[in-house]
Amino acid sequence: MDTSVDSIKTRVIEIIAEQAVLEPSDVTLDSTLEDLGIDSLGLVESIFAIEEAFDISVPFNANAPQESDFDITSVASIIDGIKRLVAEQHE
């Protein structure tokens, strides 16, 4: 699996774009999930797809998103979180 920093960014954007039914070029780093029309079910499905794509476990609790150790404020924060998890979990 290619886990270089650039490929993580590309793949996460692809997953989010697919969930939002948009082209990857329409997903910018400062977009929020709300901007992209992704609801709570869409979010858990995106996290599942990300976990599958990178073979990682994302510490996200849908009951208390703000308390999870995973920042979903924007596309950029999600990508940063994934990079960190990939680094930690694929040492």
Place this chain on the structure above:
Amino acid sequence: MKRVVITGAGTINALGQNVPDTLEAMREGRCGIGPLDIPDVDRLAIKIGGQVQGYDPEERFNRQQLALYDRFTQFTLIAAREAIAQSGLEFSGALAARAGVVLGNSGGGMTTLDENYRTVYEDGKNRVHPFVVPKLMNNAAASHVSMEFNLKGPSFTVSTACASSNHAMAQAFQLVHGGAAPVMVTGGSESMLCFGGVKAWEGLRVMSKDACRPFSANRNGMVQGEGAGIFVFEEYEHAKKRGAEILAEVAGFAMSSDAADIVMPSKNGAARAIKGAMKDARVNCSDVGYINAHGTGTAANDKTESAAVADVFGAHADKLMMSSTKSMHGHLIGGTGAVELLACIMALRDGVIAPTINYEEPDPECALDVVPNVARDAKVNVALSNAFAFGGLNAVLALKRFA
């Protein structure tokens, strides 16, 4: 009490992906049962079923919908779209607030269960898709119908094995009959033609390896089917006021419980439900021209059902027709009564009695007119639809020709 009429019908099953194609197949006595096309079929002893063929979910639903819709929900929505389109109803305002959906489902999302058990047990994965629960739950189909059509009144799912959809339609009838709802969407669906679903049935050793031959002396078991049947039950004055086409009248129903055995049927329990449905519909034995039999093709059901009908109808039993369309579409378990109600509508509205196909040898224990192999033209005023479930839960509906 309010009169209840049917103003819309929809289906998808092994005989067709809509009502006209299904009725044409029933008229022609076509068999929808064939080799199963499912993963690991080589490990099954039973390799036939009434599977819906030539069906592409992606032609009917988008990716997000498919992530949430098990096959039984997909079938339900396809049939509901046809039924509601035929009824011409649009649900908004006060109508939406009172209209609901009651469906019969026995297995729920069996394919979803099967696929995800494979993921965790066979493939050894520790993560499943987040929608497994909302996809497999038994009420998913009713809930998605309520969401797609804006039905905000009473909605729920009834699960009584092979009688599920008859029990569900009885509840819908009661809600309209009693004035609680002007319109109810009802019926049922099933899709357990997956490895685990068929394997479980295999265990009981009641399945045929070659064909479903109800009432025939050489019958050797049931054959599973899949699909959905959905109807719009509407209060008569409501339907009349808007000039809706009426397919038939739902005149009554009855339920009974054998309180005896978890799998063996009871003549007495079946007879009480049949008698009760006629009493509720205020019709006499001699009014009944057609019975859509439960007719599973098992040794036990067919002789017990024939004996119950003979007991209830006496001399008139020799004059009425009773066929099992399961010979053509298979046993849809929780959805079976709903697809079979189409045969009752065809008898009442079109004057065509669907046959019992694969009938080869008369059985003295099933000595009724089972309309063997070829459909028949006949004028019928009252039709009954039987469903007798495992667990001894029986539900019989009575329909009248609308005139």
